[in-house]
Amino acid sequence: MSQTQTTPPQTPERHRSATRNGLIVAALLWAVQLVSLVAALSGVTQAAIAIHFQTTQIAWFTLMTLLTGTFFLPFLVKAAALYGKRRVLLIATGLGFVGDLVAAMATDYRTLLIGRGIAGIYTAATPLGYAITRDVFPRRWVGLANGIMAGGVGLVAFGGPFLSGWLLDTHGFRGVLWFMAISTALSFALVALLVPESPVRERGGRMDWAGGILLGGGVTLIIYGVGEGSDWGWGSGRFIGFMAGAVVALVAFLLVERRVAEPLFPVSMTRRRPVWSALLATAVAAGALNAVGVVIQLLVLMPKIPHVSDGLGWSGEHNAIVTSPISAMIIVGAVGTGSVARRMDSRILLALGVALAVVGYGIGTQYHSTAGQIISWGVVAGLGTGVVVAVVPIMVIEVVSPEEQALANGAQNLVLGVAQIIVSQLAYVVMAQHGMVLKGTQFYLDKGFTNGIWLVIGCCTLGGLLVALVPKAERLDDAEVGRAA
Known part of the structure; x- marks a missing residue:
């Protein structure tokens, strides 16, 4: 089992001013709530995108983000514990920006989906943002910071639809996609400039690559098989093959997780x-x-x-x-x-x-x-x-x-x-x-x-x-x- 090792932060918590703490909260608030805002923006634009690209596969516009986000989340959370939460948050945000940029400039639907898939990695910002607050703030600030970050959902719930509606009506779906890219770039800059690195590390930990690949592969087979099942036929060999492959992958995943010292998914706890x-x-x-x-x-x-x-x-x-x-x-x-x-x-x-x-x-x-x-x-x-x-x-x-x-x-x-x-x-x-x-x-x-x-x-x-x-x-x-x- 790995152990937690704490090293002194570069700027001691007790010497940090209230203004500095407030700026850190603001940066993390933007990083966390941007995940929800992007989800709202995606939902509003899918009809316009389906018509523009003349596609019958509009489902994948939102599902690609969910799928890659789910697949990479365990790896990113584990990497954050091993190498630093701020560092991994910056990597996730940087990849999110690359994906948003690819999607905004895409001239065909396949390229758009590739961009959305890469951008899905940014969904790890939510658990990483909350985890950072526990590590870098004085005790009296932790509850306040988490409350402010969670309360930001109100701004997204009210402001998100109006913002996305204005962007869509004024600048079309391209305007929405470019807004995503600009917002992710802003998130990267805020985290890089304002958020300190977490002093908490796992010592001696290892990445469970086999478990993550089996889990992600099993889920991907299910999602793709269900999505194509109506075209293939629900009793077709291809559909049955995809479902059988998913079952094999997930059973293998459970067996692997029971044997590794540091599983991505806590099988013993969930029993x-x-x-x-x-x-x-x-x-x-x-x-x-x-x-x-x-x-x-x-x-x-x-x-x-x-x-x-x-x-x-x-x-x-x-x-x-x-x-x-x-x-x-x-x-x-x-x-x-x-x-x-x-x-x-x-x-x-x-x-x-x-x-x-x-x-x-x-x-x-x-x-x-x-x-x-x-x-x-x-x-x-x-x-x-x-x-x-x-x-x-x-x-x-x-x-x-x-x-x-x-x-x-x-x-x-x-x-x-x-x-x-x-x-x-x-x-x-x-x-x-x-x-x-x-x-x-x-x-x-x-x-x-x-x-x-x-x-x-x-x-x-x-x-x-x-x-x-x-x-x-x-x-x-x-x-x-x-x-x-």
């Missing part, structure tokens, strides 16, 4: 029922809700073409105005959950959030043709989404010890990302069953959008039902100091 059940329930519920955006964004932004496309044809700005009340309810749900989590069973909170989301989206399957209709059920679904998003980390905190927290967070991010990718890919497949290809572009009819929402409802409901497997855990009020909501 405990409280841990695996909490990870499973939260991943399915939150992964489904994270995936619903692919359906809703295509519904509101795809054009209205009789007998070809039943999109609403909204502008980016109109979409931002209509969805702002929904964003507000997501924040209300998240903040409210953080306030009551110390007094309520987290399992009840997750079930409540799922129920609200299912009711909201259930109404949405029948009524989604006007702004008023979408707002009416969207605020209910948004409230439920906020509850689910906030309770996910709380449930993980409750079932592991402080020493296991970092591994548990990594495992939770990994399984949630896999769930989101699978549900998103299935949503595209389901929608395409009731769609039409015109001039090389995949369009969707109303039945396709409706079935896509039903898919999300089904997966989210499954996550809610899986709560029954989670045993009653320690209340957050009784947890050790530092394990906060």
Whole structure:
């Protein structure tokens, strides 16, 4: 087993001014929240990109980022522990900028996907940013810094749609892609100039290359196979071969992880029922809700073409105005959950959030043709989404010890990302069953959008039902100091 070794930072924490600490928080806030902002920008631009490049494979515009981000995350987190968190954050940010630059200049869809895939490496900025705060700030600043960074989600929830709408309406999808590149370059500069290196290192640690490659390979086979299954045929030899290969890779991964001293995925920890059940329930519920955006964004932004496309044809700005009340309810749900989590069973909170989301989206399957209709059920679904998003980390905190927290967070991010990718890919497949290809572009009819929402409802409901497997855990009020909501 590796040991943690701490060396004195170049600038001692106690001698750093409040202004300097504030600048570090600002740099990390931008690095962390840029991941969410880019995800929002991607969702708004996918309809315009599909039409411009005349592609039936628009699913991969968002899935490539998710896939590479999920694949490389364990490697980057481990490298950060071995070689320095700031150093790895700069590498991830630099590669993210390269990917954004390739995507912004792409003249064909394949090159665009290559750029998006490279840019997906930047998603590691979120766990790395939070990890740095624990290492470089004085104790009294750690809670404040994490609170500010987490609270930035409100700015993204409100400002993101308006920013992306303005960029899309004024400068087209190219303007959005260039904004991503400029923002990532700014993040690199802020981290390089303001953020100190973490003094915490693992001594004698090793990278689990075999485990990471097997896990990434297995997930990739599943995602690609599901994405192409409707074209190949669900009973075809190619589809069955991809699924069989995925099973072999994942079984081999589990066997490898049980034997290595420092696994990327904590198999021994996840064998405990409280841990695996909490990870499973939260991943399915939150992964489904994270995936619903692919359906809703295509519904509101795809054009209205009789007998070809039943999109609403909204502008980016109109979409931002209509969805702002929904964003507000997501924040209300998240903040409210953080306030009551110390007094309520987290399992009840997750079930409540799922129920609200299912009711909201259930109404949405029948009524989604006007702004008023979408707002009416969207605020209910948004409230439920906020509850689910906030309770996910709380449930993980409750079932592991402080020493296991970092591994548990990594495992939770990994399984949630896999769930989101699978549900998103299935949503595209389901929608395409009731769609039409015109001039090389995949369009969707109303039945396709409706079935896509039903898919999300089904997966989210499954996550809610899986709560029954989670045993009653320690209340957050009784947890050790530092394990906060």
